[in-house]
Amino acid sequence: MSKRSIRVFSPATVANVVCGFDILGFAVNEPGDELYMELCDEPGVVIASIEGDEGKLPLDPDKNTVSACVKSILRHLGKEDLGVKLKLTKKMPLGSGLGSSSASAVAGIFAINELLGRPLTKHELLPFAMEGEALACGHGHADNVAPALFGGFTLIKSYEPLEVIQLPVPDLYCALLYPHVDVPTRDARQIIRSKVALKDAVVQWGNIAGLVSALYQHDYDLLGRSMKDVIVEPVRSILIPEFDSMKQQALANGALGFGISGSGPTVFSLYRNKEDAEKVLNQLKAFLKEKGIESNIYLSKVNSEGPVVLE
Template sequence: MKNVTAFAPATVANVSCGFDILGFAVEEMGDKVTVSLSDTPGVRVVRIEGDGGRLPYETDKNTCSVALKAFAEHIGFEGGLEIELFKGLPLGSGMGSSAASSVAALEAANVLLGNPLEKKDLLPFAMKAEGVACGAEHADNVAPSLLGGFVLIRSYHPLDVTKLHVPKGLYCTLVHPHFELNTADSRSVLRQQVSLKDAIIQSGNIAGLVAGLFQEDMGLISRSLQDVIAEPSRSVLIPGFDEVKNAVKDIGALGVGISGSGPTTFILSPAQDVAYAAKEACLKVFEKIGLDVDIYVSAVNTKGTYVINKS
């Protein structure tokens, strides 16, 4: 093989109560990356499409190259790798755009070099790229994009990640207003300390959500999709968030939350028809607001990143 192309999916991080420790992957939307062998030693970014000319080619700033440099150093690879990035996700959307890029690059490079590492062992290198992208080496986007499904990060030090059960029929509606919200800015509004009362409420909701997923208890999932820590501060930055919550509360949706750092909002539903009903309700909200919006309906992606071509 001389080159490998991989796809990595968009993700929803935090999932309301699980700030920096929960995330899940979605279908179809994502980034593609081709990694090729080169006679010139080192990692280079040679092509970027779909970003409107905004992403850097510098290897210490691009998430793909940051991840691959760390990966190559870890496995002792001293040859050359060239990266071509094809963006399918909007920047600053809250759908794990930077994560999908680095994960696709790592999957492609790992396969190209003969799979020296298990897929799960690629995670630390993707986290390094997240540190460059938003100032924090969190895993709630990169882990589900890499592994698929719902993922829990039990601990960062040491890193302890586990996949959770995905109930049958669970669907997600993603509502992306044409409005960009920088991750660093979204993190800057968060409280640095929380009350004991809020910590207890949030812990109960995290435990309830995990239990609800394994028991396929949609009622428990719904009751647990409550965030008393990040959402109160972040929701004021997101146009239409409160209106979306009100619009879908009577159609059978399980809950509404901020996808990652926003401005995308996610709506979890127990069935596909409810997810599409949520889409229609949200279209009416943004038509009234007068803001353009993209809305996607997707099942939870249990596959994660995968190779789509090698030659």
């Protein structure tokens, strides 16, 4: 343990990627979280400060995602006598569908693993990040934490046993628009049907397989044709104002595909070039403003690295 402190960035993520509910996700370069971690002489994990959360996140280390994950790893490694001080800077909106809790969890486990000399591989770190996700939203799924940790596109092949597959990362730009409306994750999950028609399931399986195949073949037309959801989006999109209008505008102006990021309300679209992405983002922001809805916009390439150490 030569280093006593570290500062890391952990990325936001787009879960589901339209057709892959709870099994597909990818990371973006912006927005994300920054975490400063310092080893101290006094035993215990302490959150010294949280910025950018408007006072909404708990400072109690047992109730906060970032610290709970760190404590869990220290228990696992038999290093509970270590002292750890955390300073978290949220550079992304909470409850936006961008994997805010996942970014924090991944920042915590990545930082402590780096300071301890990388005793665990990223695959070994993943269950600890999922624990943090479960603490935050009551459901320990991996479609946000896996891409945040590994970077790029990830496929959750199974949960029991946990098997995550890293998919090829095409040269794509992701446009994100977060409208200032409230869509709680738990509510967004509760409205999803528990049973689906076999014909809808067959369509969905075909789209998921098509999307994965498109990533391997770098077939952008196939990617666009596969980004369709007949099960979850028709229900969840009702919670997002002007969703259908925004989707039509994006697809008419160069978007390969358009959908809900995670449980929303953030929407995302993918593009071959930056110019189309910027044009559509600004167009959609102006369109929502006319409807009386403010929004945040972000534009970045698909993140292929996951969390990184900041100098």
